Structures are given as structure tokens and as C-alpha cells.
Amino acid sequence: MEGREDLERETLGRRNRRDTLIVTVVFLALVGTAFLGVKLINPGYSREPYQRTMFVLEDYVTITAYGKDQARVEGAVDEAFRELQRLDNVFDRYDPESELSRLNDAAAREAVPVSEDLWKVIATGVEIYRESEGAFDITVGPLVDLWDVLGRGARGEPPPGDAEVAAALKLVGSDKLELDEAAHTVRFLQPGVVIDVGGLAKGYALDRAAEILQSRGVRSGYISMISTDLTLGEKPGSAGGPLWRIGILDPRGEDYLATLLLPGETYVSTSGDYQRFFEYQGVRYHHILDPRTGYPARGAVSVTVVGGDDGARSDAFSTAVFVMGYPQGLEWVKSRGLECLLVDASGEVHYTEGMRALLEGIKETTTP
Ligand code: ADP
Ligand code: MG
Numbered sequence: 001m002e003g004r005e006d007l008e009r010e011t012l013g014r015r016n017r018r019d020t021l022i023v024t025v026v027f028l029a030l031v032g033t034a035f036l037g038v039k040l041i042n043p044g045y046s047r048e049p050y051q052r053t054m055f056v057l058e059d060y061v062t063i064t065a066y067g068k069d070q071a072r073v074e075g076a077v078d079e080a081f082r083e084l085q086r087l088d089n090v091f092d093r094y095d096p097e098s099e100l101s102r103l104n105d106a107a108a109r110e111a112v113p114v115s116e117d118l119w120k121v122i123a124t125g126v127e128i129y130r131e132s133e134g135a136f137d138i139t140v141g142p143l144v145d146l147w148d149v150l151g152r153g154a155r156g157e158p159p160p161g162d163a164e165v166a167a168a169l170k171l172v173g174s175d176k177l178e179l180d181e182a183a184h185t186v187r188f189l190q191p192g193v194v195i196d197v198g199g200l201a202k203g204y205a206l207d208r209a210a211e212i213l214q215s216r217g218v219r220s221g222y223i224s225m226i227s228t229d230l231t232l233g234e235k236p237g238s239a240g241g242p243l244w245r246i247g248i249l250d251p252r253g254e255d256y257l258a259t260l261l262l263p264g265e266t267y268v269s270t271s272g273d274y275q276r277f278f279e280y281q282g283v284r285y286h287h288i289l290d291p292r293t294g295y296p297a298r299g300a301v302s303v304t305v306v307g308g309d310d311g312a313r314s315d316a317f318s319t320a321v322f323v324m325g326y327p328q329g330l331e332w333v334k335s336r337g338l339e340c341l342l343v344d345a346s347g348e349v350h351y352t353e354g355m356r357a358l359l360e361g362i363k364e365t366t367t368p
Contacts, residue, residue: 299325
């Protein structure tokens with residue numbers, strides 16, 4: 001009981017201490033992402049689940065949980081949120097006290113030992129950098145800071161110039177990281193490197209929250225982090241089971257592109273250019289950057305990946321596929337055993353065969 005209010009107060013307190021820019025970013029994020037990504041379609045529950053939403057890890061997180069013992073379920077959900085809050089303190093690059101900020105400050109001077117959580121996320125990030133041949137790269141930090149899409153949008157500024165982009169790009173590349181597997185240390189081989197785990201930290205946190213829920217009596221449920229989600233166990237028959245119904249939003253429209261029908265224990269991650277962006281002279285500049293060019297990736301406007309067995313990888317895969325675009329991204333993720341739906345820059349909707357089988361009421365195009 002005590003935990004819930006304290007946690008919310010703590011979150012507010014922490015956000016209040018941030019500078020105006022972050023407040024602006026958060027505000028725009030609220031406006032921009034509250035109803036984006038994928039969204040659980042109200043299935044007309046006949047049995048009320050326990051449900052809570054909190055702003056943590058830079059997004060709204062909603063946990064919906066079903067279980068026999070209501071008090072136990074509530075306790076589990078509180079505990080899961082406490083874990084997410086703890087992880088936010090590890091990964092939050094905009095908090096100078098976070099473990100990641102301290103690593104970014106020190107790792108160009110010496111090899112820095114990192115916690116198990118940060119190690120896993122960085123090591124997974126580097127693995128996917130290799131697998132994606134550089135499309136996914138956690139060292140995009142200098143580019144993310146240069147583009148500062150929400151800040152530029154709020155200030156009405158133009159995109160950065162080519163020379164600035166080229167200068168930031170010189171600091172990007174996971175080959176500039178030295179990871180010591182035995183000692184769990186990270187060192188930057190060049191000054192100016194900045195790690196940003198925004199592309200996979202939520203997915204990692206999803207797994208930690210799910211472990212807590214499942215070890216504390218939650219039989220089935222749903223964790224939504226707006227752009228990364230996990231269904232847990234089978235949906236209770238009394239709540240409209242056996243399948244979970246999740247809407248994939250139309251990146252250019254008000255409604256859904258399709259509804260996903262999923263069994264329990266499935267990861268769903270979405271990356272879109274409609275999540276965080278600004279427009280300047282009619283051109284949209286968004287938050288998913290191509291680490292090979294330094295500019296927002298243009299090969300897709302929205303990507304949803306389904307499946308896999310790891311939250312961090314699922315989250316990173318949607319970002320990687322977005323950067324690779326159509327058709328390479330779709331082929332790449334299919335070869336790793338995941339299903340995918342991709343809307344390309346001309347508004348055409350593409351999907352894997354396995355994805356087709358999970359979709360209901362699919363629109364084949366949307367307005368570019
Ligand atoms: P969301 O932030 O909505 O979950 P994504 O999962 O696609 O969306 O992650 C986008 C975030 O990942 C960006 O805000 C940035 O922090 C980081 N990022 C941007 N481009 C890349 C990239 N090419 N590789 C890895 N991370 C990226
Ligand atoms: Mg992602």
C-alpha cells in the first residue's frame with residue numbers, strides 16, 4: 001500500500017527537478033505518445049483486472065493483471081513498478097546521477113565496472129549492432145543530442161546542418177566500445193562517445209517486471225510500455241479470452257491498421273516516425289536515426305515486430321528494422337524468427353506470412 005503513493009510522489013518530485021527542456025520533452029511526449037504505438041483494445045471484460053498506469057522510463061507504462069488473490073496481485077503490480085523505477089535510475093540519460101550518465105562521463109578515461117542490468121543492456125545492444133550491421137547502434141547518443149527532435153520542435157528551430165551532423169557522426173559506432181566480458185567493464189576507445197539505450201531499455205525492463213509479476217501469483221496479464229508490450233499467460237475466458245486483442249495504430253490516421261490476435265507470452269514492439277518528431281518547412285524529422293548517415297531513417301514510417309523470447313531484443317528489433325527499411329528489414333527480422341508488419345514511406349503495408357495469420361481487419365495502405 002505504502003509503495004504506490006510514495007512511488008508516484010517520488011516520480012513527480014524527480015521530474016520537477018528536471019530542467020525546462022525535459023519538462024517540454026515530457027509534455028510533448030505525453031501529447032505525442034499517449035495514444036500511439038500499440039494499444040490494448042477494450043475487449044469488454046466481464047471480470048475486472050487490476051490495472052495501474054505510471055509514467056516511468058520516459059513513457060506511460062500500464063500493467064493489467066489477473067490473479068486469484070486480489071491483494072497479492074496488487075502487491076505484485078506495486079513491486080513491478082518499483083522495479084521499473086529502479087531501472088529508470090540506471091538507464092535515464094537525462095538524470096546526471098543515473099548509472100548510465102556516470103558511465104558516459106567516465107568511460108573515455110578508464111574502464112568502468114557496470115551493474116548486471118547495465119551490462120546486459122549494453123552487451124545486447126552491441127550484439128544487435130553486429131547482427132544488424134550497424135543499423136541498430138547504442139552509441140547514437142551524440143546524434144540524438146544534436147537532433148534533439150522535441151527541443152527543436154518546441155523552439156521552432158531548423159534541422160542541424162550537414163557539417164554538424166558529420167561531426168556528431170564521427171563519435172558514433174559501437175566499435176568504439178570495449179567490453180570486458182570477465183570484469184563487466186565498459187571503456188570508450190575515443191572521447192565524446194555517448195551511449196543511449198532508448199532503443200532497448202524498455203524491452204529489458206519489460207522482462208524484469210514480468211518476472212516479478214509471475215513469481216508473485218499473477219496468472220495472466222498485459223504490460224504495455226506504449227511501444228513495447230508483453231502479454232502474460234492466457235487471457236482469462238471470463239475476460240474475453242482465449243486471445244489477447246491488440247490494435248496496431250495507423251501511423252498516418254486516427255484509427256487502427258489492424259488488430260493483432262495473440263496467445264499469451266508474446267512480445268510486441270513498435271517503432272514509428274509519429275512518436276517523437278518535429279516538422280520544419282513541411283519535412284518531418286523524427287527520433288529514429290540512421291547511424292550510418294546521421295539523419296532520421298527514411299525506409300519506413302512504422303514497424304511492428306511480434307514474437308521472440310527476449311524483451312530487449314524485441315524492442316531493439318523494431319528500431320533496427322525501421323532503420324533498415326523495406327524490404328531488407330522485413331527479410332532480416334523474418335530470418336531471426338519474428339513476425340513483422342512494416343508501413344513503408346509511400347504508405348504501403350507489408351507483412352510476413354506469419355504476421356498475416358495473426359491479423360484481423362488489415363488495411364493495405366495508408367495516406368503517406
Ligand atoms: P521508442 O522510444 O518509442 O520506444 P524505439 O524503440 O524505436 O522507440 O527507440 C527509439 C530510441 O532509440 C530513440 O529515442 C533513441 O534514444 C534511440 N535510437 C535512435 N536511433 C537508434 C538506432 N539507430 N539504434 C539504436 N538506438 C536508436
Ligand atoms: Mg525499440
